[in-house]
Amino acid sequence: MADGKLRAGLIGLGVMGRNHARVLAGLDGVDLVGVVDPMGDQHGAAHGAPVLSTVEELLAAGVDYAVVACPTGLHEEVGLKLAEAGVCALVEKPLADTVEGAERLVEAFASRGLVAGVGHIERYNPALQSLRTRLEAGELGEVFQVVTRRQGPFPHRIADVGVVKDLATHDIDLTSWVTGQSYVSVTAHTVSRSGRPHEDMVSAVGKLADGTMVNHLVNWLSPFKERTTVVTGDRGCFVADTLTADLTFYANGAQNTEWEALRAFRGVAEGDMIRYAIPKREPLLVEHERFRDAVEGKSSDIVTLAQGLRTVEVSAAVLESAGRGETVTFPKEK
Known part of the structure; x- marks a missing residue:
């Protein structure tokens, strides 16, 4: 955390990812330091953040937390990489493609004591x-x-x-x-x-x-x-x-x-x-504010991975x- 701001990353620049990029770019107390999408930034949505090809490049840049907005089938793979690197994560809903995948994500973040949530925006x-x-x-x-x-x-x-x-x-x-x-x-x-x-x-x-x-x-x-x-x-x-x-x-x-x-x-x-x-x-802005507060260690109402698992x-x-x-x-x- 530099200048008292959290360093955030985003994985995925699809429709929902572009909305996340917009909110992250203007979020108080947060710097959007990198966006991962193998297809690049086709819509100019990265708001000046470096556009990277892999999660590993984002981790090398150094982030406190990342928003996972890639296709559902990739949530488990990406989430496990973040957990192993000690990075907190807000994962778009549904948490994973399968119950077993969701269970592995719950365990990966819980066992490391990392803040993790699911983007059930409603x-x-x-x-x-x-x-x-x-x-x-x-x-x-x-x-x-x-x-x-x-x-x-x-x-x-x-x-x-x-x-x-x-x-x-x-x-x-x-x-x-x-x-x-x-x-x-x-x-x-x-x-x-x-x-x-x-x-x-x-x-x-x-x-x-x-x-x-x-x-x-x-x-x-x-x-x-x-x-x-x-x-x-x-x-x-x-x-x-x-x-x-x-x-x-x-x-x-x-x-x-x-x-x-x-x-x-x-x-x-x-x-x-x-x-x-x-x-x-805007619900997405409120969701991001709550998650930012949770990463900072403040009491905050986020959708836990265990709740996300139950929905899966x-x-x-x-x-x-x-x-x-x-x-x-x-x-x-x-």
């Missing part, structure tokens, strides 16, 4: 942060169900994984995080309709440790973009839109109606609707369930 979305705070405060009472919908057109940036590992991992992580509960079972169906080798649509039903029901609908086949999380409970329903970072609460009303037929039809009465005013900071396990179970046509259950977390 945790830093203002709407979901507000939702989690409100659920923890008991504003919804008992939680009955979490439903997520994440759909849109195919992103041409992705070639090495299907929709489960690329997109559903967001929903798996955010569901566990906002509820504070782990998955105990999952049943899923996938289809591949676009001629690519991986699945491009998944429908999954899960159960959390406290009995909460979970539904995930994820696809790359929709002409419009949707990123919605709906949490239904005793006192009403929260709807978080992570595209706009809006959070809305629909209360269960206490109003009875004298119209008997309508009352029978409506069931739960409609109550007030509240849309919350939330400060909207659940996503693997989604694919296993779809392949076998059976429900997959999980052992209780230790």
Whole structure:
């Protein structure tokens, strides 16, 4: 650390990597000292940092931590090199391509006492942060169900994984995080309709440790973009839109109606609707600030590798369930 600033590196200049480069280049207390991409800097996104061909060159330059934004299949190999060199790492989600790879990364960083995190960016979305705070405060009472919908057109940036590992991992992580509960079972169906080798649509039903029901609908086949999380409970329903970072609460009303037929039809009465005013900071910037603070030894809320591993396990179970046509259950977390 020179001049009191952390020396940071970046591995991968794809779509997400270019966003990481932008944030790192302007991050207080951090110098972006090198970017690794064998293809070079095709988009002029390195912000003046040297562009290197290998992780070894970056390590030789000397870094305190590195952001791993290369394709998912390379996360394990790159992460292990960083751990062996004693370098902290923020690894893009999903943590690894396989459960075994994720386990090896958890062990590699934990055994050396290194700070390491996973880039599950939805945790830093203002709407979901507000939702989690409100659920923890008991504003919804008992939680009955979490439903997520994440759909849109195919992103041409992705070639090495299907929709489960690329997109559903967001929903798996955010569901566990906002509820504070782990998955105990999952049943899923996938289809591949676009001629690519991986699945491009998944429908999954899960159960959390406290009995909460979970539904995930994820696809790359929709002409419009949707990123919605709906949490239904005793006192009403929260709807978080992570595209706009809006959070809305629909209360269960206490109003009875004298119209008997309508009352029978409506069931739960409609109550007030509240849309919350939330400060909207960029989630990626917040993620980087939290990770920087953790590397500096400050108390900071980051997504741990152990949490990232659990998400990889659940996503693997989604694919296993779809392949076998059976429900997959999980052992209780230790």
